[in-house]
Amino acid sequence: xxxxxxxxxxxxxxxxxxxxxxxxxxxxxxxxxxxxxxxxxxxxxxxxxxxxxxxxxxxxxxxxxxxxxxxxxxxxxxxxxxxxxxxxxxxxxxxxxxxxxxxxxxxxxxxxxxxxxxxxxxxxxxxxxxxxxxxxxxxxxxxxx
Numbered sequence: 001x002x003x004x005x006x007x008x009x010x011x012x013x014x015x016x017x018x019x020x021x022x023x024x025x026x027x028x029x030x031x032x033x034x035x036x037x038x039x040x041x042x043x044x045x046x047x048x049x050x051x052x053x054x055x056x057x058x059x060x061x062x063x064x065x066x067x068x069x070x071x072x073x074x075x076x077x078x079x080x081x082x083x084x085x086x087x088x089x090x091x092x093x094x095x096x097x098x099x100x101x102x103x104x105x106x107x108x109x110x111x112x113x114x115x116x117x118x119x120x121x122x123x124x125x126x127x128x129x130x131x132x133x134x135x136x137x138x139x140x141x142x143x144x145x
Contacts, residue, residue: 028052028064030136034116035068037133037140042084044091044112049138050099051118058099065097065116115141 024030031052038046048065050058066076074080075093082090090096102121109129117125117139125132125141133140 025137028060028137030134030138031061031064031116032068033135034133034138034140035065037135038114038116038142039069040085041114041142042088042112043114043142045096045098046114046116047098047100047102047105048116049118049121050101051121055101061099062097065099071097109143111143113143115139117141 046065048061050061052060052064065071071093072080072082075082078092078094082093084090102115102117102124107115107124109126115125115130119134119137119139122132122139122141129144131142131144133142
């Protein structure tokens with residue numbers, strides 16, 4: 001019984017302690033929260049990091065974004081229009097959702113855009129021009145208006 005108690009305590013300490021912080025990045029810890037944070041913000045374009053499963057892994061970022069923003073399949077395919085909660089017609093999917101490497105784009109706080117950024121890329125954003133909300137490994141970035 002003592003062996004099981006010690007093993008259980010060791011497991012809990014490891015699993016819920018430092019190990020959970022390390023392993024969280026492998027499971028995109030904070031990506032969903034950042035996507036949810038910007039979901040109801042009024043923006044035209046959302047730039048989403050392709051730095052999820054290593055560099056240039058947009059094929060991971062895209063399904064995560066589709067899931068967290070509950071994108072309609074017909075809108076994704078370009079066969080239907082989408083509207084915001086207040087009835088504003090949204091840009092087509094391919095124009096609205098951009099999966100990028102933030103090293104390769106020029107930022108403009110004047111653009112009506114929001115950004116989902118990996119911690120490694122956050123240095124590109126001026127804290128005086130953007131609101132930066134950190135969610136573990138990812139950040140939601142919104143221009144100050």
